[in-house]
Amino acid sequence: xxxxxGLKSGYGKSEVxxxxxxxxxxxxxxxxxxxxxxxxxxxxxTLSKLLPIMSGxxxxxxxxxxxxxxxxxxxxxxxxxxxxxxxxxxxxxxxNLTLGSYRVRHAPKAELTDRRKFVLDLFPxxxxxxxxxxxxxxxxxxxxxALGRALMAGPRLLLLDELTLGLAxxxxxxxxxxxxxxxREGLTMLLVEQRADAALALADHAYVMATGDVVAEGPAPDLxxxxxxxxxxxxxxxxxxx
Amino acid sequence: MQTxxxxxxxxxxxxxxxxxxxxxxxxxxxxxxxxxxxxxxFVMLGALSTVLFxxxxxxxxxxxxxxxxxxxxxxxxxxxxxxxxxxxxxxxxPLTIMIGTLACASIMTxxxxxxxxxxxxxxxxxxxxxxxxxxxxxSTPQQLAIIATFAFLMALIWFMLYRTTFGLTIRAVGxxxxxxxxxxxxxxxxxxxxxxxxxxxGGLTGGLVGPLLGGHVSMGIMLTIKGFMxxxxxxxxxxxxxxxxxxxxxxLEATVAFYGNSFYAEPIIFGLILMMLIxxxxxxxxxxxxxxx
Ligand SMILES: Nc1ncnc2c1ncn2[C@@H]1O[C@H](COP(=O)(O)OP(=O)(O)OP(=O)(O)O)[C@@H](O)[C@H]1O
Ligand SMILES: [Mg+2]
Numbered sequence: 001x002x003x004x005x006g007l008k009s010g011y012g013k014s015e016v017x018x019x020x021x022x023x024x025x026x027x028x029x030x031x032x033x034x035x036x037x038x039x040x041x042x043x044x045x046t047l048s049k050l051l052p053i054m055s056g057x058x059x060x061x062x063x064x065x066x067x068x069x070x071x072x073x074x075x076x077x078x079x080x081x082x083x084x085x086x087x088x089x090x091x092x093x094x095x096n097l098t099l100g101s102y103r104v105r106h107a108p109k110a111e112l113t114d115r116r117k118f119v120l121d122l123f124p125x126x127x128x129x130x131x132x133x134x135x136x137x138x139x140x141x142x143x144x145x146a147l148g149r150a151l152m153a154g155p156r157l158l159l160l161d162e163l164t165l166g167l168a169x170x171x172x173x174x175x176x177x178x179x180x181x182x183x184r185e186g187l188t189m190l191l192v193e194q195r196a197d198a199a200l201a202l203a204d205h206a207y208v209m210a211t212g213d214v215v216a217e218g219p220a221p222d223l224x225x226x227x228x229x230x231x232x233x234x235x236x237x238x239x240x241x242x
Numbered sequence: 243m244q245t246x247x248x249x250x251x252x253x254x255x256x257x258x259x260x261x262x263x264x265x266x267x268x269x270x271x272x273x274x275x276x277x278x279x280x281x282x283x284f285v286m287l288g289a290l291s292t293v294l295f296x297x298x299x300x301x302x303x304x305x306x307x308x309x310x311x312x313x314x315x316x317x318x319x320x321x322x323x324x325x326x327x328x329x330x331x332x333x334x335x336p337l338t339i340m341i342g343t344l345a346c347a348s349i350m351t352x353x354x355x356x357x358x359x360x361x362x363x364x365x366x367x368x369x370x371x372x373x374x375x376x377x378x379x380x381s382t383p384q385q386l387a388i389i390a391t392f393a394f395l396m397a398l399i400w401f402m403l404y405r406t407t408f409g410l411t412i413r414a415v416g417x418x419x420x421x422x423x424x425x426x427x428x429x430x431x432x433x434x435x436x437x438x439x440x441x442x443x444g445g446l447t448g449g450l451v452g453p454l455l456g457g458h459v460s461m462g463i464m465l466t467i468k469g470f471m472x473x474x475x476x477x478x479x480x481x482x483x484x485x486x487x488x489x490x491x492x493x494l495e496a497t498v499a500f501y502g503n504s505f506y507a508e509p510i511i512f513g514l515i516l517m518m519l520i521x522x523x524x525x526x527x528x529x530x531x532x533x534x535x
Pocket of ligand 1: 011035037162
């Protein structure tokens with residue numbers, strides 16, 4: 001579904017990704033793990049076209065999308081849940097969800113209603129908070145809005161950047177249960193996670209990134225048992241230093 | 243009682259003009275987080291291009307005014323495309339961009355000077371300037387048209403911003419254009435719209451107020467300042483706060499001018515506003531608007 005080849009990108013003149021290649025098949029959950037500063041968010045934002053591509057190629061459904069704009073990419077159904085949630089804080093939960101459905105705003109009303117019902121069924125708490133300003137919600141609730149907002153768009157490929165950052169353990173478990181459910185429903189996901197153990201348990205395939213490069217990849221169960229990966233994501237040593 | 247009525251009416255008329263400028267400044271600010279210091283120049287452009295189309299080219303009002311609005315929309319589009327957008331794309335700070343809009347103001351005044359010269363021009367009136375007396379208070383249809391236009395545009399903007407999906411996207415772009423883009427919203431197009439829309443409001447204001455103020459190439463800056471004051475006085479919260487600020491300034495001005503002397507009305511008003519802002523730093527409605535919903 002998604003193929004990335006030799007992708008280089010960064011900020012201004014400084015190159016952060018030095019030629020990343022990966023691919024995601026339809027229905028797959030792929031996770032990217034790696035230390036802070038490895039370039040995971042840079043990759044996700046490059047895929048969403050918030051950052052310019054220096055070289056390389058991105059293909060979606062066999063179509064070259066390297067030159068498309070950020071909103072074109074959304075139109076294709078590549079939807080990002082950004083790191084740090086990035087809600088529209090002064091707007092209500094309801095308005096945030098409506099903005100999420102901007103991509104499908106011309107769809108039949110029934111479809112939009114169904115989608116909202118699906119999201120509110122996934123996160124019943126959001127129904128209670130519908131008219132509350134997003135900024136006034138708890139961290140966990142805000143993350144539900146962030147994921148709910150992305151689901152409102154009817155994503156074909158969901159990019160999740162550190163969904164569980166800063167959440168309480170029990171909320172993290174709930175989030176992973178939700179992702180499990182979305183996986184069962186066949187949603188294709190690219191999951192960037194600090195909680196590598198849980199991410200690898202959920203994912204089909206995994207990539208390990210360090211300083212802007214993919215340094216390891218393989219089926220998630222294999223990486224889960226890989227000694228070097230275990231060490232790296234448990235923070236005992238840096239994957240690149242051995 | 244009658245003097246009071248006259249005072250209110252003249253305050254409302256001037257206040258509506260400031261409110262219209264404030265409303266359009268707040269509208270652009272809402273989407274772009276930048277104060278467009280060329281906003282008053284659109285009023286000037288509106289007034290003087292009314293002279294051009296209606297007096298010079300002898301077009302009827304119903305044709306002339308739409309032409310005026312097209313001219314203003316085009317110039318508004320150019321300001322966004324040639325000043326705002328290139329600066330934003332280069333990562334400029336809001337302050338830099340505001341200086342950019344000030345440069346646009348300057349260019350517009352200079353160009354207007356070349357076209358219309360330095361003299362005050364008579365701006366043809368769409369509505370009658372004959373006084374009509376209602377309940378002992380004399381006003382002119384032109385005056386009433388200004389107040390009505392303000393009321394109508396405020397209602398229109400309220401509806402657009404708070405009752406339509408399009409308005410929701412405008413507010414979202416103002417909060418965070420990058421995240422709005424992640425929703426598939428074309429943030430640059432929304433911002434361009436806010437500039438063009440404000441330019442049209444400016445042009446309409448110019449066409450309406452021109453007959454009362456007289457058309458002059460340097461009339462813009464005073465209106466920008468008054469509109470900006472309206473925005474600050476009302477609070478940056480919403481276009482309606484700015485509109486309320488504009489009306490407040492108009493009423494204050496009329497009162498000071500009536501009981502004192504219009505010569506020192508301005509320093510007194512600025513002084514009062516300064517005092518008000520020391521007491522309520524967020525403006526009259528700033529806080530209320532922030533807590534809305
Ligand atoms: N806005 C920016 N401008 C310049 N450099 C940046 C910017 N954002 C990130 N970087 C740099 O890019 C590199 C990769 O950062 P990135 O945010 O992609 O890492 P990450 O893998 O997402 O880390 P984390 O796990 O902390 O989220 C870092 O060296 C960082 O300093
Ligand atoms: Mg990151």
